[in-house]
Amino acid sequence: MLDTATDLSTLLKNTSLLRQDAYIDGEWRPATSGKRFDVRNPARGDVIASVADLSREELATAIDAAYDAQPGWAAKTGKERAKIMHRWYELMMENQEDLAILMTAEQGKPLTESRTEIAYGAGFIEWFAEEAKRVYGETIPAHQPNLRIQVIKQPIGVAAGITPWNFPNAMIARKVAPALAAGCSFVSRPASLTPLSALAMAALAEEAGVPPGVFSVVPTTSSSEAGKEFCENPKVRKLTFTGSTEVGRTLLAQAADQVMKCSMELGGNAPFIVFDDADLDEAVKGAIACKFRNNGQTCVCANRIYVQEGVYDAFAAKLTEAVKALKVGDGLDDGTELGPLIEPKAIEKVEAHLKDAREKGGEVLTGGRPSDYGAQFYEPTVVKNATQEMMVAREETFGPFAPLFRFTDEAQVIEMANDTIFGLASYFYAKDLSRVTKVAEALEYGIVGVNTGIISTEVAPFGGVKQSGLGREGSRHGIEDYLEMKYICTDVS
Numbered sequence: 001m002l003d004t005a006t007d008l009s010t011l012l013k014n015t016s017l018l019r020q021d022a023y024i025d026g027e028w029r030p031a032t033s034g035k036r037f038d039v040r041n042p043a044r045g046d047v048i049a050s051v052a053d054l055s056r057e058e059l060a061t062a063i064d065a066a067y068d069a070q071p072g073w074a075a076k077t078g079k080e081r082a083k084i085m086h087r088w089y090e091l092m093m094e095n096q097e098d099l100a101i102l103m104t105a106e107q108g109k110p111l112t113e114s115r116t117e118i119a120y121g122a123g124f125i126e127w128f129a130e131e132a133k134r135v136y137g138e139t140i141p142a143h144q145p146n147l148r149i150q151v152i153k154q155p156i157g158v159a160a161g162i163t164p165w166n167f168p169n170a171m172i173a174r175k176v177a178p179a180l181a182a183g184c185s186f187v188s189r190p191a192s193l194t195p196l197s198a199l200a201m202a203a204l205a206e207e208a209g210v211p212p213g214v215f216s217v218v219p220t221t222s223s224s225e226a227g228k229e230f231c232e233n234p235k236v237r238k239l240t241f242t243g244s245t246e247v248g249r250t251l252l253a254q255a256a257d258q259v260m261k262c263s264m265e266l267g268g269n270a271p272f273i274v275f276d277d278a279d280l281d282e283a284v285k286g287a288i289a290c291k292f293r294n295n296g297q298t299c300v301c302a303n304r305i306y307v308q309e310g311v312y313d314a315f316a317a318k319l320t321e322a323v324k325a326l327k328v329g330d331g332l333d334d335g336t337e338l339g340p341l342i343e344p345k346a347i348e349k350v351e352a353h354l355k356d357a358r359e360k361g362g363e364v365l366t367g368g369r370p371s372d373y374g375a376q377f378y379e380p381t382v383v384k385n386a387t388q389e390m391m392v393a394r395e396e397t398f399g400p401f402a403p404l405f406r407f408t409d410e411a412q413v414i415e416m417a418n419d420t421i422f423g424l425a426s427y428f429y430a431k432d433l434s435r436v437t438k439v440a441e442a443l444e445y446g447i448v449g450v451n452t453g454i455i456s457t458e459v460a461p462f463g464g465v466k467q468s469g470l471g472r473e474g475s476r477h478g479i480e481d482y483l484e485m486k487y488i489c490t491d492v493s
């Protein structure tokens, strides 16, 4: 259990990872105003840190530093950037346990999940360290004998990132890694609920030899001011955001004035489909992993579970039994599988979706109430007889609420699954090869998990279609969003 910043540092082997000042241009700085904001442990609500609360003007100084440092960073060879990034990766993994403790302390997820996220985030730094060496151009046979045509790729310049509280390390790593690999500099504004992970990443980047100004972390509670500075400052050429579609729309509108290149990883409403030829035990395991990872607080969590008529009752019974066995508790305690939700409004959203489902015919099979464990805890919940008319079919729950919908055939379930403005992740369990091929092609989503509930990896292109976002993160594609393509036409006559 945690109750003060002092307690948090006593849990760490490397206490230098607990940083509470901003990291700008290679220096650790308090806000000039002296303002600070509290970071609380969501399991008990106790204050565990007090972090510098920067002004918009101070964010501008970080952008100035990024602008000044970027040419020197881009002038290094890809191999030189890769060497520094590899060292950063190594330091993240050497400090994995302390980074995981910091993450669980501020975000609440079980330590096992925090450890996994640190490896996932570090994996992006390792992956893009290698990609730094492979930013290839091309030559094109010219349309006239006296001309030579080249295409080269160059870093876009200063990139700015705004990230959410649910993956406080990996969402930053997924952006800063391709940016630095491409030769860009990066200013990171973490969620005010979870700044400690970002600041610890900066401490390790500094130790790894990332030059001053190339990577800065600017905590502030003025999120809208941060967004405006990033969108309006002419030195920023790239905005990358992960969070809700609502905020994504705001940022895209703000970035339009400068025609700024944007990457958007936004909201989702993932369908999880169980066909009558599925392995039901495997489907239950996949549903548990997909629905309850991070306590349902991920944009790729199953939000709607569709089960074919012939196996509905059997699947509902098996899933309910497995959900009842999930252990709710403090993320720092061994064996915890479901930690707290991040803040009171998250509890309110789960309660709203449950109330609406009950009013529209839903029947609770397990859970359906806050947990006695503590104010921010909720019993994992399964509801049967869910319908498309319910709120959960339109909105992301972002919590431990699993609604079971019935369907009869492929055409019907594909229509229901695609009936949403979102298009990030989708999942289905089936064995028939023809069915698997046709359904995977028919689902209007950027990501399709087939007979698996976990799709997150740095090696694949992560991103959504429709109103779930723009661009892809991870994979060999992820670096393209931080590069500009230049076409050179030379008359050699």
Ligand SMILES: NC(=O)C1=CN([C@@H]2O[C@H](COP(=O)(O)OP(=O)(O)OC[C@H]3O[C@@H](n4cnc5c(N)ncnc54)[C@H](OP(=O)(O)O)[C@@H]3O)[C@@H](O)[C@H]2O)C=CC1
Residues within 6 Å of the ligand: 162, 163, 164, 165, 166, 189, 190, 191, 192, 193, 220, 221, 223, 224, 225, 226, 227, 228, 242, 243, 244, 245, 247, 248, 250, 251, 265, 266, 267, 268, 298, 299, 396, 398, 424, 468, 469
């Ligand atoms: N596609 C994806 O990969 C992901 C999508 N999401 C989606 O985000 C939502 C939950 O995450 P949540 O963090 O609440 O999402 P929000 O969109 O509310 O917040 C995301 C980040 O944006 C900041 N922010 C909020 N308002 C503004 C603004 N006007 N201008 C600039 N920045 C702003 C927040 O700051 P602060 O919190 O300090 O106010 C936070 O750092 C869900 O809809 C979820 O699906 C979340 C994670 C990943």
Ligand SMILES: O=C(O)[C@H](O)CS(=O)(=O)O
Residues within 6 Å of the ligand: 164, 166, 167, 170, 171, 242, 265, 297, 298, 299, 300, 455, 456, 462
């Ligand atoms: O914030 C999220 O939900 C992440 O994008 C999901 S994942 O990348 O960790 O799967």
